[in-house]
Amino acid sequence: xxxxxxxxxxxxxxxxxxxxxxxxxxxxxxxxxxxxxxxxxxxxxxxxxxxxxxxxxxxxxxxxxxxxxxxxxxxxxxxxxxxxxxxxxxxxxxxxxxxxxxxxxxxxxxxxxxxxxxxxxxxxxxxxxxxxxxxxxxxxxxxxxxxxxxxxxxxxxxxxxxxxxxxxxxxxxxxxxxxxxxxxxxxxxxxxxxxxxxxxxxxxxxxxxxxxxxxxxxxxxxxxxxxxxxxxxxxxxxxxxxxxxxxxxxxxxxxxxxxxxxxxxxxxxxxxxxxxxxxxxxxxxxxxxxxxxxxxxxxxxxxxx
Amino acid sequence: xxxxxxxxxxxxxxxxxxxxxxxxxxxxxxxxxxxxxxxxxxxxxxxxxxxxxxxxxxxxxxxxxxxxxxxxxxxxxxxxxxxxxxxxxxxxxxxxxxxxxxxxxxxxxxxxxxxxxxxxxxxxxxxxxxxxxxxxxxxxxxxxxxxxxxxxxxxxxxxxxxxxxxxxxxxxxxxxxxxxxxxxxxxxxxxxxxxxxxxxxxxxxxxxxxxxxxxxxxxxxxxxxxxxxxxxxxxxxxxxxxxxxxxxxxxxxxxxxxxxxxxxxxxxxxxxxxxxxxxxxxxxxxxxxxxxxxxxxxxxxxxxxxxxxxxxxxxxxxxxxxxxxxxxxxxxxxxxxxxxxxxxxxxxxxxxxxxxxxxxxxxxxxxxxxxxxxxxxxxxxxxxxxxxxxxxxxxxxxxxxxxxxxxxxxxxxxxxxxxxxxxxxxxxxxxxxxxxxxxxxxxxxx
Numbered sequence: 001x002x003x004x005x006x007x008x009x010x011x012x013x014x015x016x017x018x019x020x021x022x023x024x025x026x027x028x029x030x031x032x033x034x035x036x037x038x039x040x041x042x043x044x045x046x047x048x049x050x051x052x053x054x055x056x057x058x059x060x061x062x063x064x065x066x067x068x069x070x071x072x073x074x075x076x077x078x079x080x081x082x083x084x085x086x087x088x089x090x091x092x093x094x095x096x097x098x099x100x101x102x103x104x105x106x107x108x109x110x111x112x113x114x115x116x117x118x119x120x121x122x123x124x125x126x127x128x129x130x131x132x133x134x135x136x137x138x139x140x141x142x143x144x145x146x147x148x149x150x151x152x153x154x155x156x157x158x159x160x161x162x163x164x165x166x167x168x169x170x171x172x173x174x175x176x177x178x179x180x181x182x183x184x185x186x187x188x189x190x191x192x193x194x195x196x197x198x199x200x201x202x203x204x205x206x207x208x209x210x211x212x213x214x215x216x217x218x219x220x221x222x223x224x225x226x227x228x229x230x231x232x233x234x235x236x237x238x239x240x241x242x243x244x245x246x247x248x249x250x251x252x253x254x255x256x257x258x259x260x261x262x263x264x265x266x267x268x269x270x271x272x273x274x275x276x277x278x279x280x281x282x283x284x285x286x287x288x289x290x291x292x293x294x295x296x297x298x299x300x301x302x303x304x305x
Numbered sequence: 306x307x308x309x310x311x312x313x314x315x316x317x318x319x320x321x322x323x324x325x326x327x328x329x330x331x332x333x334x335x336x337x338x339x340x341x342x343x344x345x346x347x348x349x350x351x352x353x354x355x356x357x358x359x360x361x362x363x364x365x366x367x368x369x370x371x372x373x374x375x376x377x378x379x380x381x382x383x384x385x386x387x388x389x390x391x392x393x394x395x396x397x398x399x400x401x402x403x404x405x406x407x408x409x410x411x412x413x414x415x416x417x418x419x420x421x422x423x424x425x426x427x428x429x430x431x432x433x434x435x436x437x438x439x440x441x442x443x444x445x446x447x448x449x450x451x452x453x454x455x456x457x458x459x460x461x462x463x464x465x466x467x468x469x470x471x472x473x474x475x476x477x478x479x480x481x482x483x484x485x486x487x488x489x490x491x492x493x494x495x496x497x498x499x500x501x502x503x504x505x506x507x508x509x510x511x512x513x514x515x516x517x518x519x520x521x522x523x524x525x526x527x528x529x530x531x532x533x534x535x536x537x538x539x540x541x542x543x544x545x546x547x548x549x550x551x552x553x554x555x556x557x558x559x560x561x562x563x564x565x566x567x568x569x570x571x572x573x574x575x576x577x578x579x580x581x582x583x584x585x586x587x588x589x590x591x592x593x594x595x596x597x598x599x600x601x602x603x604x605x606x607x608x609x610x611x612x613x614x615x616x617x618x619x620x621x622x623x624x625x626x627x628x629x630x631x632x633x634x635x636x637x638x639x640x641x642x643x644x645x646x647x648x649x650x651x652x653x654x655x656x657x658x659x660x661x662x663x664x665x666x667x668x669x670x671x672x673x674x675x676x677x678x679x680x681x682x683x684x685x686x687x688x689x690x691x692x693x694x695x696x697x698x699x700x701x702x703x704x705x706x707x708x709x710x711x712x713x714x715x716x717x718x719x720x721x722x723x724x725x726x727x728x729x730x731x732x733x734x735x736x737x738x739x740x741x742x743x744x745x746x747x748x749x750x751x
Binding site: 045046047049052056057060073074075078083085089091095100272273277284288294295299302 | 364368377378382389392400404406408410411414419423478708712716723727730741
């Protein structure tokens with residue numbers, strides 16, 4: 001597997017996992033914010049900006065990794081991605097408004113706008129991604145996009161699958177009362193739907209890869225069930241790792257295709273930038289990892305230092 | 306025909322987004338320095354009021370940061386989506402500073418999250434202060450790396466340009482060359498110093514407004530402290546901005562002679578060139594200006610007989626608009642006024658006339674805040690217009706780089722309208738947040 005593809009996909013997986021946590025919590029906020037307010041604030045407030053930074057990390061790494069794809073992506077997906085960017089601005093504004101100027105009533109209202117903005121941004125970004133993977137709705141040769149990029153069975157299945165993963169993550173992290181079983185069921189269902197979508201609509205998805213995907217995922221999901229049953233304290237963190245691994249498994253299984261049947265390696269940078277990119281990613285990635293550990297230690301684990 | 310409109314909207318969208326982002330980024334660079342100074346003084350002298358300043362300003366900062374990073378994200382998307390051909394070239398030649406900038410941004414984001422949410426977690430207050438240093442450093446490094454890309458646009462290097470112009474093939478890529486283009490060091494130093502300059506003066510203007518409104522001694526003492534801290538940053542940044550600004554203009558003689566010629570209003574190359582003040586561009590020439598003999602030649606070359614470039618040496622299709630000459634004059638005027646206001650303050654302070662108690666001086670500080678922001682924006686627009694019609698000087702035209710998809714225009718209009726609402730909303734929120742946290746009596750210095 002191409003190492004630049006791997007780096008790009010790993011960054012994407014981290015971002016998607018973190019973003020799915022936010023999406024799941026945004027969905028729960030729509031229905032029961034007041035009940036879980038303190039937990040939501042403690043979890044999301046210190047980390048939402050880091051999630052946003054991972055989005056930028058992914059975009060810039062994408063630019064470095066796939067320079068010759070930029071004309072196609074930039075031209076075809078300009079509208080959905082710019083609209084998604086607007087909703088990301090709204091997300092940023094309203095989460096911070098709710099934190100600092102909200103009275104009880106307005107805080108709830110601001111959180112609702114934040115949640116809806118996050119969901120719309122997620123739908124547009126995921127639909128764009130699904131279209132890019134499947135090639136549905138986009139013509140790479142003319143860089144044009146039709147509305148079918150959003151309204152097609154593959155995209156809808158992927159959206160449904162990711163919403164289920166998001167709910168599962170939110171459940172394992174927030175631990176809302178009465179929803180303990182929902183989390184693991186969502187996860188298994190989410191995986192099944194994603195598998196069906198990929199198997200049915202990605203022509204390059206090989207049988208051998210499918211077998212490996214199912215075997216490894218079954219083991220992972222079984223571990224998730226055991227952790228869930230044991231009511232382990234850090235089930236949320238484990239679930240995040242699990243979702244991260246599942247996303248990566250799909251990435252490995254679907255490799256090397258983009259736009260349905262095009263080999264993605266034809267777009268990968270073969271220039272002199274490849275080596276510096278790997279070097280910078282390793283050094284920068286190590287710095288980010290250490291900083292995040294410090295953040296988790298200071299903000300979530302230790303009460304006084 | 307539509308392509309022309311599309312290019313116009315692309316320009317408008319990117320220009321407006323950057324116009325807004327530059328202000329947010331400038332405050333975002335200066336404010337952490339002021340916050341850290343306040344926190345340090347609070348710890349050093351056990352001064353609760355300085356501690357309170359650090360806490361209140363850090364809340365204002367995180368709100369600005371949230372909106373600033375969002376607008377930064379939008380610009381990151383815009384570069385990719387509105388200028389895809391530009392980014393396709395940049396990604397193969399000059400993307401590394403942008404990539405490294407992501408890690409500077411991570412530094413700022415992660416340490417800000419630690420700094421904001423751990424005020425009372427440390428036994429040693431100095432440990433908390435240390436968490437703030439990467440926030441300030443990350444902001445400055447972000448500015449540095451992003452400016453490197455702009456320097457590349459002004460003085461491209463790191464690949465075989467002749468081959469690229471001949472057949473569009475990118476060859477002989479030197480990936481690290483973009484970190485040191487001929488204009489990088491000067492441009493970066495000028496951009497960073499002017500960002501601190503404008504950011505500090507926004508805080509100066511805010512503190513001056515609050516001081517004029519303050520009714521009791523407690524509040525007055527509080528805002529005087531903010532003003533003093535911002536003035537420290539503002540005075541240093543003003544001096545650095547002036548030095549780097551003069552150097553930047555002189556460097557254009559060799560690096561971007563068309564830009565230099567348009568800024569100075571030089572139609573023809575000449576020796577003993579006068580500095581032209583004002584004037585009206587009419588039919589490609591500058592008229593009705595006030596000449597100051599020989600000064601331009603002396604400033605640009607060190608000698609009155611030195612020859613300075615003129616636009617007539619270049620094809621008319623590559624001339625930047627002459628309006629930038631007037632923008633340059635306005636920039637000089639605004640900067641000179643701010644410098645004079647600072648000089649007056651320093652003079653009054655040396656004469657022990659208590660300038661911070663003078664309503665006139667405080668009003669001048671508010672004016673200086675407006676002028677500083679004007680100078681920042683005017684200087685940036687002048688710099689960008691001066692490179693026209695190129696997006697990458699002598700390599701790629703703006704019109705070649707633009708996304709001319711018809712659907713861009715309505716989105717551009719929507720984003721422009723969105724910013725019109727978003728920025729006042731942010732200012733409103735910051736005002737409300739600070740109003741909700743009044744300066745308490747117990748915050749008086751002890």
